[in-house]
Amino acid sequence: MTVLREVAVVGAGAAGLHAAEALRRAGYDGRLTLIGAEPEAPYDRPPLSKHLLGGAWQPDRLALRGPEALGELDLDLRLGVRAERLDRRERTVHLADGGRVRGDAVILATGVRARRLPGATEPLAGAHVLRTLADALALREELKPGVRLLVVGGGLLGAEAAATAVGLGAEVSWLVSSATPLAGVLGTETAALLTGLHREHGVRIRRGVAEEVTRQRDRATGVRLADGSELAADVVLMAIGSEPETGWLADSGVPLEDGVACDAYCAAGPGVWAAGDAAAWPEPGTGRRRRVEQRTNATEQAATAAHNLLAGQEGDRRPYEPVPYLWTDQYDLRVQAYGRPGGADRFEVVDGSLAERRFAAACVRDGVVRGAVGIGAARALRAVRAQVAAGSPWPPAA
Known part of the structure; x- marks a missing residue:
């Protein structure tokens, strides 16, 4: 050794x-x-x-x-x-x-x-990514009341930035490629709840695929979509993955x-x-x-x-076998998730309800609990997490 x-x-x-x-x-x-x-x-x-x-x-x-x-x-x-x-x-x-x-x-x-769109692969005024401290400070400087922010990308980063910008008084449009953004991460039901929450707070959700950032002289003016149309903005946040x-x-x-x-x-x-x-x-x-x-x-x-x-090779090595965990804060809600809630064929609420925006749910695929997701129901959610870790069947044994 x-x-x-x-x-x-x-x-x-x-x-x-x-x-x-x-x-x-x-x-x-x-x-x-x-x-x-x-x-x-x-x-x-x-x-x-x-x-x-x-x-x-x-x-x-x-x-x-x-x-x-x-x-x-x-x-x-x-x-x-x-x-x-x-x-x-x-x-x-x-x-x-x-x-x-x-x-x-x-x-x-x-x-x-962070990935960038064509037209803004190099630094461009008004076009931002959000990966580093410097990125966040530069974007924060532009988020004044009334500024038109276009968030491109339907993932957690884009959703969180949109919610934050609304709180700063920005006029926010959120460009996503699917009818229910975040469904692949949090499951369709939870994603639909959050989509509705964004609309309640005034976020304009647009569906389309961005092809490039448009510009006038040395500043971004919005994005051009795959169908040829354009969305105008004062500030563009590219939250399109990494x-x-x-x-x-x-x-x-x-x-x-x-x-x-x-x-x-x-x-x-x-x-x-x-x-x-x-x-x-x-x-x-x-x-x-x-x-x-x-x-x-x-x-x-x-x-x-x-x-x-x-x-070392001969020592007490251990495999990496996690139960993935994530959380996201949007407006006044904290969503927590374990495992892989996306792609479930059954969504089983075990505590609370979606209507009251307080729940814990098991996300089941092929008869096995693959994920857990919830809002404001930590104790019940931890119990479902144990089922995720064990690969428990659904419905659970009596």
Whole structure:
């Protein structure tokens, strides 16, 4: 077994920080380098589209750890510099500033980057993405009362940003490609509830496919749709998904398959591990590789990767077998979900009701509880979560 004297963690988000903490908690006392492309110390991303964008929080509240806690980790902290290449033979990470970081083992936690529409693939005034702290602050600066905001993309990020912008007095249009946005994530019934909630708050929901951002001189003016029509706006938010930050690994020999292709133990090859949004691992039960862009997944997978790195091939390795969890805050509601609520063929409310917007429900597919979703019914929802974890049949045994 290789003696670990130096470990490099590439990516200073939630996954990278939690990997470093897990290594220290487990007793690793060698050199530990944490590399981050952004200049900020590790911070939390979920509040970007809610508390920070809405102005309730300032950037300092996003910090995952204060200076003292970071100092106790005894990190070689490299912030504001991108990793450019991984030399597996030399076990070295090459940085954009010319620096080199050696690691007997490397944890890849570089996350994802936001997709952009044609016409705004390069920075353009009035055209925004929402991935980083800088992105959120730039968008917040433009969300004044009466401004016309066009949110492109029917996922959770777009929904949260639309709800936040309404609260700031913006006139919001939300461009989606399906009749019930969020159905694939939260299930049709919960998604329909949220769609109605957006309409109640004045969001104009438009259906169509955006092809490009339109512009006049050096500022965005809206988007052009696939049918040739145009939607005008003062500000455009492109919330159209993301891509794993793996381009820098192209010549490394690390297997890439819509992310870093790793095994059930989060290993992507000798001495290389992956965690977080960019990690694609075989899903328990199906064996299909899957990435999960969720905050809880980042921390849980990072802990597993760190554990297995220290355990080695002959040690007490454990497979990564999560019950995925997500939450979303929209207006005055918090929706929580476990497993995979989307695609269910039965939606069984076990507590409360959709009408009162307080419920817990089991999402059943092929006779098995595959997901759980709820609002304001945490105790009942945890009981359904246990059924998701166990792969329980529905209806449950008497």
